[in-house]
Every structure is written in structure tokens, then in C-alpha cells.
């Protein structure tokens with residue numbers, strides 16, 4: 370599969386679908402095909418900008434989180450990633 374303008378992450382292993390949210394994408398992949406940790410669920414929703422991963426037990430659930438937007442489960446998109454860093458800057462988004 371070729372990466373396209375509308376679906377730039379189509380070449381990711383296990384790719385299912387994706388949706389744009391502002392400057393980032395919520396990408397749904399099959400965790401088994403992508404060799405990701407599937408202990409919390411087979412289907413993974415990934416923030417393409419920050420690499421945050423949310424696990425879902427069904428593809429349907431994964432799609433719900435994809436549509437809900439990255440601010441629902443990505444700390445960097447939500448702006449809360451530095452709350453636990455105690456002064457260090459975030460390695461994922463660079464926020465200090």
C-alpha cells in the first residue's frame with residue numbers, strides 16, 4: 370500500500386485506518402501485525418506526532434478512540450505530559 374496525502378500512515382505495519390486531528394493523526398493499527406504490546410488489547414490507536422499509544426480490545430473500540438481525538442488519550446496533545454516530569458522537558462513534544 371502506498372502512503373497518500375489523505376492517509377499518510379498507510380504504510381505502517383498493521384495499518385487499519387486513521388483520522389486527522391489538528392496537526393496530528395490518530396492511527397489505528399493491528400498490534401499483532403505491528404509487533405506491539407497487545408496485553409491491554411490487540412488494537413492500538415497511535416498519536417502520529419507524539420507516539421502515544423492507546424490499546425483497545427476491539428477494532429470498534431479503537432475506532433471510537435480514533436474519532437474522539439488524540440486529546441482524549443495523548444498527554445502531549447492534551448498538554449498534561451509535563452505534569453509528571455517535575456521540571457524536565459517532554460521527550461515526545463519538547464514542552465518544558
Ligand SMILES: [Zn+2]
Nearest residue numbers: 445450459462
Ligand atoms: Zn509532551
Ligand SMILES: [Zn+2]
Nearest residue numbers: 416419443446
Ligand atoms: Zn499527541
